[in-house]
Amino acid sequence: MKIGIDVKANRLYSPQLVGLISTIDPKGKPNVATFAWITSVSSNPEMIAVCLAPKRYTYECIANNKEFVINLPAVDIIDEVWFCGKHSGRDIDKFKETGLTPLDSIKVKPPRIKECAVHLECKLANTFEVGDHIIVIGEVVAKSCDENAIVDGVLDVQKVKPLLHAGGSKFVVARDVVDVK
Amino acid sequence: MKIGIDVKANRLYSPQLVGLISTIDPKGKPNVATFAWITSVSSNPEMIAVCLAPKRYTYECIANNKEFVINLPAVDIIDEVWFCGKHSGRDIDKFKETGLTPLDSIKVKPPRIKECAVHLECKLANTFEVGDHIIVIGEVVAKSCDENAIVDGVLDVQKVKPLLHAGGSKFVVARDVVDVK
Numbered sequence: 591m592k593i594g595i596d597v598k599a600n601r602l603y604s605p606q607l608v609g610l611i612s613t614i615d616p617k618g619k620p621n622v623a624t625f626a627w628i629t630s631v632s633s634n635p636e637m638i639a640v641c642l643a644p645k646r647y648t649y650e651c652i653a654n655n656k657e658f659v660i661n662l663p664a665v666d667i668i669d670e671v672w673f674c675g676k677h678s679g680r681d682i683d684k685f686k687e688t689g690l691t692p693l694d695s696i697k698v699k700p701p702r703i704k705e706c707a708v709h710l711e712c713k714l715a716n717t718f719e720v721g722d723h724i725i726v727i728g729e730v731v732a733k734s735c736d737e738n739a740i741v742d743g744v745l746d747v748q749k750v751k752p753l754l755h756a757g758g759s760k761f762v763v764a765r766d767v768v769d770v771k
Numbered sequence: 772m773k774i775g776i777d778v779k780a781n782r783l784y785s786p787q788l789v790g791l792i793s794t795i796d797p798k799g800k801p802n803v804a805t806f807a808w809i810t811s812v813s814s815n816p817e818m819i820a821v822c823l824a825p826k827r828y829t830y831e832c833i834a835n836n837k838e839f840v841i842n843l844p845a846v847d848i849i850d851e852v853w854f855c856g857k858h859s860g861r862d863i864d865k866f867k868e869t870g871l872t873p874l875d876s877i878k879v880k881p882p883r884i885k886e887c888a889v890h891l892e893c894k895l896a897n898t899f900e901v902g903d904h905i906i907v908i909g910e911v912v913a914k915s916c917d918e919n920a921i922v923d924g925v926l927d928v929q930k931v932k933p934l935l936h937a938g939g940s941k942f943v944v945a946r947d948v949v950d951v952k
């Protein structure tokens with residue numbers, strides 16, 4: 591047993607599921623960025639928390655437009671996921687640079703991402719400052735997914751192949767299903 | 772594209788990493804329960820959020836003792852993980868029933884779980900009510916992990932085989948690593 595280890599806590603509680611968060615920036619331009627500190631937080635109403643550093647452009651965009659979409663990327667767009675985490679929408683148009691396709695959302699202004707199997711459209715419900723980050727709470731106002739993304743009531747990970755982040759450039763693909771029953 | 776689908780949001784933003792949360796109950800007895808709505812939320816100080824329904828016994832335990840440990844379970848203890856999510860520590864001693872081994876923590880009173888590769892000892896820093904759940908923020912005050920759990924600075928998922936929850940009795944094993952570089 592190693593104790594007093596100097597590995598970061600977020601690399602120990604790992605890997606966490608990656609989301610591509612799409613927003614509308616203060617100039618009205620769509621933006622997209624990569625996050626992995628995301629979790630469901632409420633069943634009724636359905637709410638999801640995205641935790642981000644306040645300096646991130648996505649935070650400025652959400653503070654401005656009060657809406658965002660959580661898109662679930664798969665391993666086939668890992669290069670785009672990496673790019674969207676490494677570059678700021680302050681400097682470039684990431685949809686243009688990556689070729690990711692914006693798709694009109696059902697209920698919010700930020701676009702869904704066509705290449706992602708799942709889209710959760712959110713309206714900003716609350717924010718909480720915690721340490722050096724801000725927890726942004728979104729109420730899910732619309733949901734959509736690919737025709738074949740669901741099997742037996744849950745996400746078909748073998749088909750969708752969601753990405754998890756282990757740390758740095760290392761990702762993990764969720765693929766092996768175990769039914770405990 | 773399916774729209775207006777009736778699949779729960781937490782089964783679409785899925786799978787999420789499972790944690791076994793160990794606590795001390797108001798009678799001084801160790802308790803352990805399964806959660807998957809967990810995320811890192813701050814780098815400096817290191818903080819993690821666990822989101823739980825206020826009726827859960829774990830919430831009562833944390834409110835009482837102000838400490839908890841996040842233990843990372845692997846697929847080899849999936850039956851114990853399932854049991855600890857299905858039964859309340861109000862009724863039974865889950866360490867006794869499952870055979871999971873409590874191990875003294877470094878800095879907090881709740882025990883670590885010997886069968887888990889990673890342990891994050893937390894002190895309660897804050898709580899936030901969100902919808903029908905409560906976000907419990909823990910500051911990480913001690914970290915420990917198995918001797919061989921880390922490779923190249925990140926968790927060795929091929930060795931540790933962390934469990935993710937897809938919904939109901941369905942879990943996913945994190946195993947396939949991709950380095951984007």
